[in-house]
Amino acid sequence: MAEAKAPEAPPPEQDPGAQPGAQVDPFRAYNFKLLIDGVNEGHFTQFDGLHAKVEVIPYREGGGGTVVRKLAGPLRLGEVTLRYGLTRSSDLWTWFQASVSGQPQRKNVSVLMLAMDGVTEVLRWNLLEAWPSEWHGAPLDALGQLVAIESLVITFESFNRG
Template identity: 75%
Template structure:
């Protein structure tokens, strides 16, 4: 015969991960910063193109009739475009000029998602062996009153999440 549990017994401890009915706030897309070789090189207003794709190869086995299977193929990474306010700092421009001269300087870039406080790191993507492939200046307009926002496009060899 099974023993009856005492009515005052505390419930068993649960894993700290996501639980049914538990409210989990998503990260805010505006709370991020970029580190280039571990240094915060500027204040970026936007980071787009952070993506990875595994191509599916079609494969038809002999004797399997009309069945076409899919196998993982080449992995490709998106081009990451960084938008930033134009300043006197020459760091990003100098990095781009190395690519123009045919000898790109490969650097490790980290995209950090920050907590609601805007300071605490919550998530990180590491773009390994990144280098700039495109620079675009903001349109100049004598009648406008906008901040000059330049963009720099990077390619990278691999990505990891930490």
């Protein structure tokens, strides 16, 4: 008598991006949202400058050799610039004023990349222990028709990608 075999389970579904030849559209740079602890209003138009660099330390073994080794040094984090439309909200200005007084209020800032629907979060960067170190007022032009955009430079101590 032949033994009945259990049906084979279907292969696990794979992310379409993992398939050879599958086209994967990159995220759109305009679909993002910023979350800042304790800041209720902020209509951000641009987020720029996020970068990290591991410094390279040259090291010559034995002192006289011609080969120079390269060691990993300290991590250098760039400062980011937030640009936002000027509104009546004073949340960002108050946050900057704390830095001016010598007592920066450290907050966590999250940058969320959104899917094409503009709602679904697909990627996130978390900037930890962030505080504003520079402010730029909106250029004003009586003959122009542009929105007033201010900018705030944010420094931070570490970041992660989630």
